[in-house]
Amino acid sequence: MNTSQLCPKFEKAMSILSKRWTGLVIYQLLSGPQRFCTIESSIGISGRLLSDRLKHLEDEGIVKREVYPETPIRIEYSLTEKGLALQPLMKELEKWSQDWITSKDT
Amino acid sequence: MNTSQLCPKFEKAMSILSKRWTGLVIYQLLSGPQRFCTIESSIGISGRLLSDRLKHLEDEGIVKREVYPETPIRIEYSLTEKGLALQPLMKELEKWSQDWITSKDT
DNA sequence: ATACTTACTTACGAAAAGTAACTAAAGTAA
């Protein structure tokens, strides 16, 4: 019996953020559009999972993917308007982490 | 090779929130101290995982546990100052979910 | 003694994550 008293929209939002790596991928893309391998090395996720997460974020309309047929091929991922709208939340998390996470915690 | 360029404090904060259920448990406790079974039924988590998550949140100093030896026994979970400090973040997530999650998404 | 309540814990199959090696496409170098 799942007698949820929570707002379904809030629950959905939380389910996106509480999937491992998605938060960090979004945070990373807040610094600008970037390619697969850049995200991969900057947050330390494996290609297998990054591929999966980017697909999901595209499905959610948070990330968009653009192909530039250069040499070698360049594929850039960036945030949509919906994704960019998460910036205030990320700022709050930055603030909280600075205020409350001690260096021992890491 | 994990060449993290992220702030370790931010990474740690994100790792707490991106563990399934922890965000919802914290959110639920923002409405006041409550017992195990109340949290369990209001967010739809199983006892097994709630037990685990509360223990972790206690270890992180986000949640505190108090025992009232009444009949039947009452054990109340509540947010510490560190946990309460997540309220602004939760408000941002509420805002974002209202603005950007459509009813189809749920 | 038996049942009832709360707050868990245990056991176990299913799903997700982590690691590493492999593939595809397109150009470049020898």
Added chain:
DNA sequence: TTACTTTAGTTACTTTTCGTAAGTAAGTAT
């Protein structure tokens, strides 16, 4: 022509985490 490089993934396989359901412990109440 053949081999090599780069980017962007995918596949195969092991380990960890999750979800469900049943069981336990302490303290009444009947």
